[in-house]
């Protein structure tokens with residue numbers, strides 16, 4: 001185990017940021033997303049961030065488990081209260097995926113929609129949970145949504161630290177760089193990238209969708225998409241986090257909304 005997570009070490013000298021407005025480092029918790037959601041219900045302001053040395057019930061997308069062995073990885077959750085309409089919420093996932101890939105260095109790419117991979121092996125995953133903004137029928141006022149953006153990043157795991165069934169498809173910063181990494185520095189880098197990309201999501205800056213598209217590296221590649229129980233194979237002609245993915249299928253171009261795509265893989 002390298003140096004323990006330490007809130008003061010992560011935030012020292014950091015200019016005041018929206019993320020993290022406050023950082024709490026726990027020894028162990030079932031899931032940092034749950035710890036953060038509880039604080040959201042208690043009225044914690046945006047930017048509240050929780051990390052933990054170990055999670056005992058970390059979870060990923062589609063109910064999968066996220067493996068967080070003590071002291072080796074990074075499990076972090078950030079509370080967001082974005083004033084974004086429902087059709088722009090995919091920008092939150094994009095901001096997290098881009099920030100995770102940027103934290104992992106220039107060889108990292110995004111594997112659709114929000115894994116960070118190096119050499120096609122998973123190095124980080126993102127899980128965004130929460131509720132969108134609501135409009136009161138009585139007062140007409142809009143209450144911003146509350147979301148928890150969780151990221152798990154494999155920092156100092158060695159091949160033997162991964163479960164057998166995930167080992168071949170996983171990697172870590174230690175495996176890629178050959179030496180253990182300072183988790184406080186990795187966490188600080190992630191939070192700085194996320195703060196910038198989240199600002200872009202809120203302001204509608206096209207730099208964020210552009211970075212997500214470029215890091216996804218799918219344009220021009222052949223993919224197989226499952227949607228509504230059917231499979232489609234074709235070349236990706238365009239990819240946009242808000243508009244969807246366009247495939248050339250036997251001459252015709254068809255667009256798929258990202259939220260309707262059940263599965264996407266290289267074909």
Ligand code: BTN
Pocket residue numbers: 030031032033034055057058059060061062064066074075076077115124125126127150151152153
């Ligand atoms: C995935 O790959 O499907 C997403 C994995 C997300 C894991 C992170 S670790 C921090 C936060 N707490 C959780 O329980 N899950 C997320």
